[in-house]
Amino acid sequence: MSLKHNSEKKNGAGVFYGWYVIGALFFSMFLGVGVRQGFGIFVETWEREFGVSVATISIAASVGWLVNGVSQVFFGRLVDLFGGRIVIAIGLIAMGIGAMGIAAVGNVFGLIALYGLAVSFASGALSGGPPGVVAVRWFQRNRGKAMSLLASGGSIGGLLFIPFLTYLLIWTDWRTSWLIAGAIILVLGAPVVWLVVRNDPKDLGQTPDGSQRGSQSSYTGPQDTPLEAKTWTQPFRTGPMWQLSLGFLVCGITTGSISVHYVRWAISEDIRPETAALAFGLLSGINALGVITIGSWSDKIERRLLLGAVYLIRGIAFLILILLPGSAALWGFAIAGGASWLATVPLTTGLTADVYGIRHLGTLVGLISMAHQIGGALAVYLFGLVFDLWGTYDPAFAAGAISLAIAGIVSLTIREKRYSTRYAQPARQPAP
Amino acid sequence: MSNPLQILLHHSESVDPTLAQWIRERIDAITGVGPAAIVVAIGALIVVFPITLAWIARRRKTTE
Numbered sequence A: 001m002s003l004k005h006n007s008e009k010k011n012g013a014g015v016f017y018g019w020y021v022i023g024a025l026f027f028s029m030f031l032g033v034g035v036r037q038g039f040g041i042f043v044e045t046w047e048r049e050f051g052v053s054v055a056t057i058s059i060a061a062s063v064g065w066l067v068n069g070v071s072q073v074f075f076g077r078l079v080d081l082f083g084g085r086i087v088i089a090i091g092l093i094a095m096g097i098g099a100m101g102i103a104a105v106g107n108v109f110g111l112i113a114l115y116g117l118a119v120s121f122a123s124g125a126l127s128g129g130p131p132g133v134v135a136v137r138w139f140q141r142n143r144g145k146a147m148s149l150l151a152s153g154g155s156i157g158g159l160l161f162i163p164f165l166t167y168l169l170i171w172t173d174w175r176t177s178w179l180i181a182g183a184i185i186l187v188l189g190a191p192v193v194w195l196v197v198r199n200d201p202k203d204l205g206q207t208p209d210g211s212q213r214g215s216q217s218s219y220t221g222p223q224d225t226p227l228e229a230k231t232w233t234q235p236f237r238t239g240p241m242w243q244l245s246l247g248f249l250v251c252g253i254t255t256g257s258i259s260v261h262y263v264r265w266a267i268s269e270d271i272r273p274e275t276a277a278l279a280f281g282l283l284s285g286i287n288a289l290g291v292i293t294i295g296s297w298s299d300k301i302e303r304r305l306l307l308g309a310v311y312l313i314r315g316i317a318f319l320i321l322i323l324l325p326g327s328a329a330l331w332g333f334a335i336a337g338g339a340s341w342l343a344t345v346p347l348t349t350g351l352t353a354d355v356y357g358i359r360h361l362g363t364l365v366g367l368i369s370m371a372h373q374i375g376g377a378l379a380v381y382l383f384g385l386v387f388d389l390w391g392t393y394d395p396a397f398a399a400g401a402i403s404l405a406i407a408g409i410v411s412l413t414i415r416e417k418r419y420s421t422r423y424a425q426p427a428r429q430p431a432p
Numbered sequence B: 001m002s003n004p005l006q007i008l009l010h011h012s013e014s015v016d017p018t019l020a021q022w023i024r025e026r027i028d029a030i031t032g033v034g035p036a037a038i039v040v041a042i043g044a045l046i047v048v049f050p051i052t053l054a055w056i057a058r059r060r061k062t063t064e
Helices: A003-010 A017-050 A054-082 A084-102 A108-125 A129-138 A143-171 A174-196 A239-268 A273-297 A303-323 A326-339 A344-356 A361-390 A394-412 B017-031 B035-063
Strands: none
Touching: A017 A054, A017 A084, A017 A108, A017 A129, A017 A143, A017 A174, A017 B035, A054 A084, A054 A108, A054 A129, A054 A361, A084 A108, A084 A129, A084 A174, A129 A143, A129 A344, A129 A361, A143 A174, A143 A273, A143 A344, A143 B017, A143 B035, A174 B035, A239 A273, A239 A303, A239 A326, A239 A344, A239 A361, A239 A394, A273 A303, A273 A326, A273 A344, A303 A326, A303 A344, A303 A394, A344 A361, A361 A394, B017 B035
């Protein structure tokens, strides 16, 4: 058995405890994303129940998008101050109560207050930032793999929770469905996070990755890199923060717009909505596999190279939409887009942690995520505007491809080997 | 120009209704069972995973 493997096992019998932490955080993301995505299932029911238009109900969803973006900064700061365990557990309790409260709403204003404000705000504690901050404390060598497993919790949450809620709605009614969804978060989500998650491996006398101190493969402890953030504002005076934020803004623009306009584009190309939905489903499935694969690679290859490649591949996917005929474009985009869809999340969070350290990571990831949400909200509107003005999405897709090419090049130019803790030399011990 | 809120109908944070309908039809076609059975099956997965995880993790901590 190799020294490296041996040292990991010796830290405690069996599986390294960090993987249990990832399991619990995976479940919190599974619930958070699953419940939020489930909103779409109830739109028609609420339209009939409340006697309002779909557009009015969609206010709750759009308010929720922006509130979630802002709350990620808030929760990120709290995680930096108090640790992820308490923040994520309280977020789950608040989200569970909010989801159960939706069962009692009698009009669209209640929906906006509870879904758009309360649930969406609380879900900021379960979005990528706070769980990601806990994960990076537990993993250094396997950080990419751990972060990608965490991110896949959102994908799998969508894949499992949406059918669950769909059939729950058919079997019971919308109020009971939200009551049960809220109860699951409250009774299962919050306790499992509280029981399993620890903020830091030191809390259990362990080290990141389960390595033993002093062994050849051991974790050498936090190291000051040239850009180690002493305050949360400091990184904004450096290049990588802006490079990562720009990339994630473009990520929001290109994922937000496609999520909303993909099916509409297909219909405009005379493709049946069911076929477009199937292609979008394929994209979501490839996405879960893509994020785990790329995340694992990122522990062996410079993350900036993979991040740049992911943006460039997505740029090619956008070009496919313009250059190929309808059906070929539909499936070509589903494959190329799916492979690059979610992989930006673990790469961006991992790189932020590698460059700026973990002291203010929650706040920094929260701010980068806010750029993502703002980009997405703007793009959804602008892509629709382009289609209304010109009757085609091609100019918008071209803008998307150009912005992705820029994001790819900018990501590739991040000086990871100079700034990342992964490549930093261990600090010399002072002479006795 | 259409109402901007109309554009936000298929919100990315919320499942596309067409996709949800498609998923439902496929599950119906494959399983051929009623909604209660599917809810119980998926619900069991959702309940079993965290309980098993918490049990194993607690056991692991107490044996160290």
